[in-house]
Amino acid sequence: EAVEHLGQFSVGRTASTGSVFGQRQHPYATLRILAENPANLGEDVVWDYGNFVDAGWAKNEDFIGNARRTQTYLIATEGTSDTHILKRGLALLRPDIEDFFRFIDIEERHPFSGTGNLSKFAEGLVKIDVHNRVVFLFDNDAEGVDTYKNLLKRFQFPVNMKAMVLPDLDELREFPAKGPCGVANADINGCAAAIECYLDLNLKGRPPAQVTWTNYKESLGIYQGALDFKDSYAKAFYETTQEDVESGVYDASKLRSVIAALLEECTGLAAAMLYSKS
The missing domain is CATH 3.40.50 (Rossmann fold)
Known part of the structure; x- marks a missing residue:
């Protein structure tokens, strides 16, 4: 927000006032250019608006956190x-x-x-x-x-x-699927991948995850499928902590x-x- 109002920010030791190579440029564009430089990736982005408020160019309430x-x-x-x-x-x-x-x-x-x-x-x-x-x-x-x-x-x-x-x-291309002929691996992308399929499906004490084919979708020429016991995977996800995710105990890659x-x-x-x- 400070950038949007006043066009000044700093990245590490590099500062900009929105003017680059003599041309007037939106400060967000300048910030993006600086962020693309690998040398700046370890630096902090500091929204510097205190001086503008002190000088009377803006009011404190102009700078409100969170997205509008x-x-x-x-x-x-x-x-x-x-x-x-x-x-x-x-x-x-x-x-x-x-x-x-x-x-x-x-x-x-x-x-x-x-x-x-x-x-x-x-x-x-x-x-x-x-x-x-x-x-x-x-x-x-x-x-x-x-x-x-x-x-x-x-x-x-x-x-x-x-x-x-x-x-x-790719993780969903060889997925156990149950049909009239039993269980066989199948690509469930586009036919059985609901949101629960993107959770960690390797839960302790539970059998391997699988989907079950249900009705035939004639317009696409494929069967619709659903993940078995999907609520149990959702419940495990809701009970997951930040530490579980960061440590890899819970696989959140999908x-x-x-x-x-x-x-x-x-x-x-x-x-x-x-x-x-x-």
């Missing part, structure tokens, strides 16, 4: 478990940016639960021209992928909205990939919005 509502992203998911897991995942893995993300209030129940309802919610927001930054997140299963593709076919999202599915991962994919979508959305205004 206009800077946040509303993440709309298929269900309560998706929201709970993502919120806790951000708190554990990326507490530095968790305040940039908002979720639908699900204290009592999810108002748009299920793939179909999330699709209708997305369509409704597009048609009423909502200006919030919104990302619609679908499961990486047959239902989610089918709905995601249909949304993209039916209408074009405005610049402030995006839809995505949970990312494909969840890190989910958050990285979400960040990529949000970054692209922000860039598209900025470009549309230029």
